[in-house]
Amino acid sequence: MNQLIKVIIPAYNEQDSIANVINDIPSIVDEIIVISNNSTDATELNAKNAGATVLKENRKGYGYACLKGMNYIAEQKNKPDIIVFLDGDYSDYPEQLMELVHPIINDNIDFVIGARVKELRENGSMTPQQIFGNWLATSLMSLFFGAKFTDLGPFRAIKYNKLLDLNMEDKTYGWTVEMQLKALKQQYTYTEVPMKYRNRIGVSKVSGTVKGSILAGVKILSWIFKYSFK
Template sequence: MNKPVIDVIIPAYNEEQSIGLVLAEMPPGLVREVIVCNNASTDRTAAVARRGGATVVDQPRKGYGSACLKGMEYLLQKPANEQPGLIVFLDGDYSDYPDEMPALIRPIVEEGYDLVIGSRTLGGRQRGAMMPQQLFGNWLATNLIKLFYGYQFTDLGPFRAIRFDKLLELDMQDKDFGWTVEMQVKAAKKKYKCMEVPARYRKRVGRSKVSGTIRGTI
């Protein structure tokens, strides 16, 4: 495929300490627009994000999935010829490594993949960066996906890239932390061409909000 227009969606709840760091590490020249979805923050997340060059959209309803859906809604308001070809999702807490984005999108741009997950299992994570419920949720969900759909994932990591048209086909619904597993389950059901690439993961900046829960997995 020709080089697609790439936009980034970052759900953010009270990330004023970290969002500027995330934006500063975006690979130069790769991304058209970074959309920070301000998820009912009570701090200066929105102001810091705007200062860092991001477009800020407000989602007063709390929830990881709610914030992601708000970012998609913003993009769908653009004319059809201005909508992105590819979306990258990552967290606003500086736990992901934005400079790994070229490796994340390469399988889509060069090899025709539909969905690429940045796997913390394959790439390595800093000690203590993931909570026990996240580790268990990863293990449970990825094994269930393999059992029922034959897709071998190792992670439900938030750092991921997907073709925008394929994302829309998934008709995403989850408003909370089940967002990532919903995407992978639906992609498997639709037999999307999926793969994982190694992605590093570090302890977040600030207080943990837990990216993924056992309830969301189930």
């Protein structure tokens, strides 16, 4: 059965990488939607020239950008079967999208995380604080919910109707963990697919700064403890 797939890419000042990301996405994808999250460089122009639909979200925050993309899709007549989320920094390998959606298409899984496993990561592609934060968050989800997640990887795929049922609300750093926690709460079927991961083009806006790392960590932990005591 043919599945309609749309890709949502939040991007903040990713002019040097965004075209690479778009060009490496398999042609099976119906539409690539780049949300410029208050970019001040040529991100929007480069994304448009590479063939993507470009939206603007001036409120800074990863979740704001993702929600902008979802609102755009909600207004379309033909709704997708699968939504893929992907970062615009070229740290993931977009050509692995078919591996990511395979469990949904072939095994009827609801939700798939592209796991940045150690043996497939380029040296230095994840900062020590990212590695520790992932370990802590997934360990807590295992402790409180019996979850099998090993990563909060942003390269992920989910059935569109299941995504809508999550009623996503986080506007900033907690988007990924919110999705995983709500999927657990709603007892979605899920799996992880090991993915390659490389050093991003440019500097990370989150893990590349002390402030960003702290704020992200606090937001992630707050979501976990919020759901742990519901």
